[in-house]
Amino acid sequence: MSKRISYQVEGDVQGVNYRSWAAGEAKKLNVTGYAKNAEDGTVVGEAQGDASSLDKFVQHLNKGPSAASVNKVDQKEIGTKSGDSGFDRRSFTTSALSKQSAAQILRSLNGTISTTSAVRPAFICLQQQCTTATSRRNFSTSKPALMKEFFPPPNAPNIRTTEPAWAHPVYTFEQMEAVKVDHRNTKDWSDYVAISAMRVLRWGLDLATGYKHDKESPQGHALDSTKARPKTLMTEKKWMVRFVFLESVAGVPGMVAGMLRHLHSMRRMKRDNGWIETLLEESYNERMHLLTFLKMAEPGWFMRLMVLGAQGVFFNGMFISYLISPRTCHRFVGYLEEEAVLTYTRAIDDMDAGKLPLFEKTQAPDIAVKYWNMPEGHRTMRDLLLYIRADESKHREVNHTLGNLDQKNDPNPYVSTYKDEGKPHPVKDIQYQRPTGWERDEVIGSK
Secondary structure, three states, rough: OEEEEEEEEEOOOOOOOOHHHHHHHHHHHOOOEEEEEOOOOEEEEEEEEEEHHHHHHHHHHHHHHOOOOEEEEEEEOOOOOOOOOEEEEEEOOOOOOOOOHHHHHHHHHOOOOEEEEOOEEEEEEOOOOOOOOOOEEEEOOOOOHHHOOOOOOOOOOOOOOOOOOOOOOOHHHHHOOOOOOOOOOOHHHHHHHHHHHHHHHHHHHHHHHOOOOOOOOOOOOOOOOOEEEOOOOHHHHHHHHHHHHHHHHOOOOHHHHHHHHHHHHHOOOOOOHHHHHHHHHHHHHHHHHHHHHOOOOOOOOHHHHHHHHHHHHHHHHHHHHHHHHHHHHHHHHHHHHHHHHHHHHHHHHHHOOOOOOHHHHHHHHHHHHHHHOHHHHHHHHHHHHHHHHHHHHHHHHHHHHHOOOOOOOOOOOOOOOOOOOOOOOOOOOOOOOOOOOOOOHHOOOOO
16 A cells, blocks of 8 residues: 655765665665755655555665765655656755755755856855845756756666776876876977867866966965965865866767767778777766766756857867867867866865865765775765876876877777887876877887
């Protein structure tokens, strides 16, 4: 016999993917309903199903995901509802925020996110419990009550798990900490075109995401927290918007290049010498960055519109440019990845300087833990940013290296085996780091 309950979960349950986890458990038990964050820091919702399934669901609520800490679960039986289908993950909907609830929302970076763009900001007034809009507009979540999980578990009872197509290489923390900001100097007209295009794109992205930073921002060196101002211009919310926006377009170049090389290989009826796989894997890796951040933040309609426009312009621009000069495009991406490494370095140094206390309490979502095989005790937000920065540094090296090669005839050095494997050479991981790329003579040899 079907029954329905309302429930309230107390404890450390916001900002730890509790709602997503609860939705997944409910679907396994054929329980319908919803879960949402409440303004007092709890998770509340309703659930409907047969008595046995509901009992098991409440047991799961008491346990929670690994990052949560559940104190207690209160429940009471209510009237059943007809027409229920699925289990929704809803966002916080109340407009008047208490100090505690606002802090919880900022911590989770979920629900009604309000992040500054260069077009008009709004500010969450924690003391006055209000939201004030100025003459500049924010990215804000539209219709939060209807917001659902971006990628809920598929309805596939016979499937246990779906492994990623490309397993991520293993990084050690010593290798990731060794990643530094670096720059490859321009040498010819192609490099000048590439770096000029990168600067234009960087200006547009900074404008769109409202990116600003302290004058004490690092340039590849550790930030001196004793000299830095107590509050950075980049808050956790602003960083998260920048991360989501950047990663939503970062997967475009690899996909465009891989697609064009795939079609070119079929037209010529010749092998591509391994380039396609590396380019598509790079695009896949950037998409995993995006999916990870989407587990932590929900962009609103305005940001989605910005992403749609940026992808459309960027895709077509890369498509035409790669047809004209693949070498220039790889150099352009190499310079762009240099800026990505700088961005993540600044975010990490902000955390080390104590400027991002909400990030310090944030744990990496399960999708990140599985993809990077993050070890126990190293699953914090800082650890996550180290992994992503290391990925960006690898893309920087790969594209600068590909930009040094004969685009039509040289094999891809990242999928090749070498006569002397003991000598440093291009590899998929970051064992041998070469920020400005490998020169052709080093990996292919002299003609």
